[in-house]
Amino acid sequence: MFSTLDCNAGYWQIPVAEEDKHLTAFTCHSGAWQFVRLPFGLCNAFATFQRAMDMILAGVTWQICLVYLDDVIVFSGSPEEHLKHLNEVAQAEDAFCQARLKELDALSPPDPTWSCQAFFFREKDGLLCRRSVYGRETQVVTPEALKKRLLTHQHQSVLAGHPDSRKMYNTIRRYVYWPTMVVDVYKHVEQCPACAKNRLSERKHTTVMKIFTADEPFSGLAMDLLGPLPTSKGGHKHVLVICDRFTKLTRAIPLREATALTVTSAFIDRWVAAYGIPDTVLTDNGPQFASVY
């Protein structure tokens, strides 16, 4: 009989030593960061984590359980024995945690800055500042009268170049703070006339043009719908055009209605049945091609 136990946020339970934190530094759009808890990708992370698990479950591993990283497999011969084993594994973990907590209590007096994530203070020149919630930045608390000018400067000035709201917020929160800053930044960008104009023209070309080359016969198709046209005697008023982009072989299939279902049936009966399934199909993403039916 087996049970598997999975650790909750396994690696992150292990703190990184103060003197090693700078070795985990990385940068992203919101600034430079370093890990305070063991991240998954470090080359020693596996070994450190496995060693921690071996320490925690010392005495019971190989006897009643196996440990592979954050997976613990408890094994027993019968249900009764299994309950006993599960209890023993839980107790081993609990005993380890209790011992560590006792050590911690003995070592460190309660530190008020740990619970206070953000706090305000005055600089030497009397400027009211704030340590940011993320810990690294000192933000100047901006008075009401300067907000508008600051936002305009950060967005419309020649060097600012109309950043989008997120980018703009990430830039200014490194230096300044006021309680409604996020909302104000988003509102400011939303109301910028130049940005509004750009948003309209951007929508017309949302992606960079790309060349889709056809490499072999019947691997890449192009497909489009024509119509509605004048209704034929047979009741058809749409034409599904399918073209093999390599050989240029083209089929025009008349349709009575252009729905996802009729298009798919025509494609399967008239093309796939004769030439096989293509690797890619190029369409204009019209509803008949893009919908689920």
Ligand SMILES: [Zn+2]
């Ligand atoms: Zn703008």
